[in-house]
Amino acid sequence: MKHLLLLSFLLISFSAVTVSAELKIGIVDVNKIIKEAPQTISANKKLEKEFGSRTEKLKAKIQALQADEKKYQKEALTLSDDQKDKTEKSFQQRRIEVQRLERELREDMDLRRREEIGDLQEKINQTIDKIAADEKYDLILYNGIAFASENVDITSRIIKNLGGVDNKVEDKKVLKDTPKTKKDAAE
Numbered sequence: 001m002k003h004l005l006l007l008s009f010l011l012i013s014f015s016a017v018t019v020s021a022e023l024k025i026g027i028v029d030v031n032k033i034i035k036e037a038p039q040t041i042s043a044n045k046k047l048e049k050e051f052g053s054r055t056e057k058l059k060a061k062i063q064a065l066q067a068d069e070k071k072y073q074k075e076a077l078t079l080s081d082d083q084k085d086k087t088e089k090s091f092q093q094r095r096i097e098v099q100r101l102e103r104e105l106r107e108d109m110d111l112r113r114r115e116e117i118g119d120l121q122e123k124i125n126q127t128i129d130k131i132a133a134d135e136k137y138d139l140i141l142y143n144g145i146a147f148a149s150e151n152v153d154i155t156s157r158i159i160k161n162l163g164g165v166d167n168k169v170e171d172k173k174v175l176k177d178t179p180k181t182k183k184d185a186a187e
Contacts, residue, residue, distance in 0.1 A: 026132070026140040027148035029155040033124055034117065038163045043116035051109050058101050065094050127161045 034040055072087055079087070131154065132140050140154070 023138045024136060025152050026137050026154040027145055027152045028124075028128060028140060028142040028158055029145075029153065030121075030124065030142045032155050033158055033162070034120060036159050037120060037124075039116075039120045039123065043113075043120065047109060047112055047116065050112065051105065054105050054108075058098070058105060061094075061098055061101065065091070065098060068094075123162060124158060127158050131157060131161065 069091060072091070076084060128140055128142075131137070
C-alpha cells in the first residue's frame, strides 16, 4: 500500500512538472504567405511571361470572332439562306475552337501554377522547420485555425525569412521614421 501511495505521489508530481513546463506554440497562415511571399510575385511574373503570347493570341481570336459576328448581323438580311447556314456553321466551329483554346490555356496555366506553388510550399516547409529548430518551438500549426492571437502567429517571420517584407513591421517603421516637422526632416 505504501508503494502504491508513493508511486501515485510521484506520478502526480511528475505530471505537475510537465504540465507547468511552458509549451512554445506557433501559428502560420499559409494563404497569407502564398499571397505575400516574393516567390509568389516572381512566379506570377514568370507565368505571365510564359503564357502571355498564348493569351494575346486567344484574345485576338475572340475579338476577330466578335467583329465577324457583328458584321454578319448587319449583312444577314442580304444573304441567302444557304450563305446564312454556311456562315453560322463557320461561327459555331470558330466558337468551339476558341473555347477549346481557352480551356487548354487555363489548364496549362493551372498546372504550371500548381507546380510553382508546390515549389513555394516546399520552401515554406523548410523555413518553418528552420524557425522551429532555431527558436525551439514545440508545435507549429497551419491551416484550419479558427483564431490565433498575434503572440503565436509567426506568419510574418516566415515571409521575412522567405525574403519578403513584413507589412505590419514595415508600416510601423515607416510611421516611426517619418519626420513630424520640417526641423525633424532636416536632422
